[in-house]
Amino acid sequence: MRAKSISLVLLAVLVAGCAGNQSGQPQAGDTRFVAGDGKMQVFGAGERKAAPAVEGPTLDGATASLAAHKGKVVVLNFWASWCGPCRAEAPVLKEVAAKTKGSGVEFLGVDFKDRQADALAFERTEQTGYPHLFDQPGKVALAFQGTVPPAAIPSTLIIDKQGRIAARALGAVKYTDLMDTVTKVRDE
Template structure:
């Protein structure tokens, strides 16, 4: 009986690996899905208009503590996500590609998972080949620290931090790769 149950439980995970991802196909339609689909709008903040550095602390799914002091001195990309979020599934491969592209330049990527248990989050990361770390934020501590920039229901949201830890840009909804690449390049080109 357990073997049969294991086979049934693995079907949804394997479905994400195929060319057709039924959850990702729903990315533009949030009707009854318990999230607000972002419109892809981008907010850029000029260096002289950026507020104080953001402050948060949390724990990576690996169990290691992390906070804003661990990101200090490098640009960072924070992505708010969860596994059943259709737009999150669409943007996951692009975020991973951008992470690989910018990691050699010191840009840090950090996922902020707002709903999943460790097992669900790690299954998502394996299925989509995500190699940058994520924190578990089901209690909303990181989200609460970022409420000036991240509407609580708008997942995914992606934030770019400058070298001082200040919000340089925000994307509500799916982060279009060329747009996010430009936003990252902007903070890289700024004086340290």
């Protein structure tokens, strides 16, 4: 009986911990994300779905869109400053973006359900070298529903030259997996 009572108390604490705070805004150390292994899942040319139209304000006040990169491969990365795995993968994304820049590959970040000040601080620290949409309400992520679970961050999509989703990774990406997949999609 005592073990059952302890189990129920632990379950209640676990459920309460997943609910987040009352404001709905993630706090530092928040771990509400969908875990993934970061492995790239590549879709065959016949299986690829068109990427939805994506456009919005960037962290620095400009506007960015997928349409602006038509005819190029686009790496679209969903992240948030409060997400530990997002922080861990940032150097990988920065390095692959730098090495593929000018070869028909563009990177676009999507800062998801974050405070703009926190996201700007993250970007100042990481200096990724590519623009980031500020998607506090999560509308961009919802546009990809069916391909990326809306709470799956970090997530990375590779959009081919025809504007179709060629690959995805749920979880923090690894350098070799990302570089190999970007190169493969770029060279198609």
